[in-house]
Amino acid sequence: MAATGTASIEYRKFKxxxxxxxxxxGPSGLRVSSLSLGGWLTLGGTVKGDPVKDIVQAAFxxxxxxxxxxxxxxxxxxxxx
Numbered sequence: 065m066a067a068t069g070t071a072s073i074e075y076r077k078f079k080x081x082x083x084x085x086x087x088x089x090g091p092s093g094l095r096v097s098s099l100s101l102g103g104w105l106t107l108g109g110t111v112k113g114d115p116v117k118d119i120v121q122a123a124f125x126x127x128x129x130x131x132x133x134x135x136x137x138x139x140x141x142x143x144x145x
Contacts, residue, residue, distance in 0.1 A: 081127025100130040109138035 080086060085098040101123040107116050123131065133142040 070142060078124055078129055079131075081125075084127030094134045096130040098142075099128055100132050101128050103131065103133040103142040104137045106142075107138070108144060111125075118126075118145040 069073070086095040087098055088094070090130050101120065107119070111119065120131070135143055138145070
């Protein structure tokens with residue numbers, strides 16, 4: 065969900081990639097990719113703007129649906145980007 069005042073991006077429905085391994089997340093039944101996209105050193109820190117959108121889209125296109133961001137990464141910018 066985009067915050068008020070941020071640039072909007074086009075969202076596409078996520079499709080599982082048959083080449084990606086997925087695992088069940090505990091009793092929730094959610095299936096998450098065995099690989100994740102980490103945002104600690106990149107998203108919102110050293111990488112900003114359009115390249116972030118390209119990185120996240122490439123992750124989705126390759127079956128990654130597990131993205132690690134936290135409010136403390138890059139002073140909160142990892143979540144915002």
